[in-house]
Amino acid sequence: MVKDKKLYNLLGVEPTASEAEIKKGYRKQALKYHPDKPTGDTEKFKEISEAFDILSNADKREVYDQYGLEAARGNAPAADQGNPFGGAGGAGGGFSGFGGAPGGGGFRSSGGGGFSNADAFNIFSQMGGFGMGDDGFTFSSSGFGGQGGQGGSPFGSSGGFRSGGGGGMPGGFGQRSQPRPDPDTVSMPLPVSLEDLYKGATKKMKITRKDPNGSREQKILEINIKPGWKSGTKINFSNEGDYQPECGARQTIQFVIEEKPNPIFKRDGNNIILTVHLTFKESLTGFEKDVTTIDGRRIPLSRSNPVQPGFTTTYPGLGMPISKSPGQKGDLEIVFKVDYPTSLTPAQKEAINTNF
Incomplete structure (x- = not known):
């Protein structure tokens, strides 16, 4: 029976999950909580990566299922608590005598001094980064530094994770060493x-x-x-x-x-606002104009009735592309601004008084 389900819950899988299901769970959660995403959460991203680091390795997963998270991290409880590895290095000393399966899976973290943010980004890189199937960022090999050009690898392009030194199970069940700080x-x-x-x-x-x-x-x-x-x-x-x-x-x-500020268009979320100036006469008697959208198309505008200052007409689908919804766009909002005269001649005042 599994002692603790926390790591399985982090990946959204059951304790009976297969290797493929664990990978799929990691992919989904890592892409959701990556710090560069709007839904990002650095601490959650690190927890998800550590969960995958443990559950993707058969030996470490077995230790976790039987003895819990601290044991899987190498912090063995005392032998009198039922852990046969309790004397192998003591609490915090790691399982110095526990060797990993030949060619075993899993990932090796940057030393046994604790799972770091660098370890999390490194695992993300090794698993393909944003190329895992998300529609998010995609970079060439110069971006995110990882092999294949995807993901963020603070450890350069040489591949692989830094070992904590010593033998033992992959992922930190060897001799502990002081972890290095994360790069700035x-x-x-x-x-x-x-x-x-x-x-x-x-x-x-x-x-x-x-x-x-x-x-x-x-x-x-x-x-x-x-x-x-x-x-x-x-x-x-x-x-x-x-x-x-x-x-x-x-x-x-x-x-x-x-x-950058634009002299013609103003962005409001996914919408684009275009202000059209009308003379006082045009606002009262009507007008015919053409406007050009940000993508170069021309839209005819005409009114025969008075237009109130600030009146807005909306053209759906002519706004900004929505990056998270390919093929969809916001709206174009045309706002009419009336340029009132700063002064009137006596004849103009008389005409207004006579007709209004």
């Missing part, structure tokens, strides 16, 4: 025009970074702007910044989208 994240704004956010674009950014030997080098990062992205969208390039000796990895470069 350096954020910088990326101004993008509303037109590029509407149709999508590719931006190339040149960065200067520090090598492990302390010298400087330049590198070009290619950023694929997806149609419909908004201000505040974050694009991460792991392991692309300055090398940090204390981490054994490079910084993460993070670009934050900033929408």
Whole structure:
């Protein structure tokens, strides 16, 4: 009987789940809670990754099912509590004599000193990153630093996870070592025009970074702007910044989208607002005009009756693309603004008084 179901619940699977079901559960939850997603939660993402780290390894899963999470982490309870491994290193010492199955699955975390954020991103990278089937961000090999060009790997492109040293079961059941800190994240704004956010674009950014030997080098990062992205969208390039000796990895470069002001159009969520100016006479007697949308199409406008200041007419489907719903767009809102005269001649005042 399973002692604790917490890790299975984190992946949304039953304790009887197969290897394929565990992978599917991890994929779904990791893509939902990845910190770069709107639904992201860093701590939840780390818990999900640790759950997968344990349950994807047959030996570690067996220990977890029998003795619980702390035992699976290598923190063995005392022998008199019924754990035959209680004397193998003591609490916090790890199962120094417990070897993993030959060629066993699972992932090795960055040392036995605790499961870190770096371990979580590394597992995400090794499992394919955002290329696992989500419709979210997709980068070339320069993005997110992982092999195959997907996911965020704070450990570079050499592949694999850092071992905690010593023998034993994969994932930290060997000799413990002090974990390294996570690499820093350096954020910088990326101004993008509303037109590029509407149709999508590719931006190339040149960065200067520090090598492990302390010298400087330049590198070009290619950023694929997806149609419909908004201000505040974050694009991460792991392991692309300055090398940090204390981490054994490079910084993460993070670009934050900033929408440039547009002289004609204004964005409101997924909608686009276009203000049409009318003279006082046009607002009273009517008008015929053409306006051009952000994608270049022309829309004829005509009125024969008076138009109130601030009157709005809506054109569905002519707004911004919705990045999370491919093929769908917001609305175009045309707002009429009446430009009242700043002064009137006596004849004009007389005409108004006579007719109104």
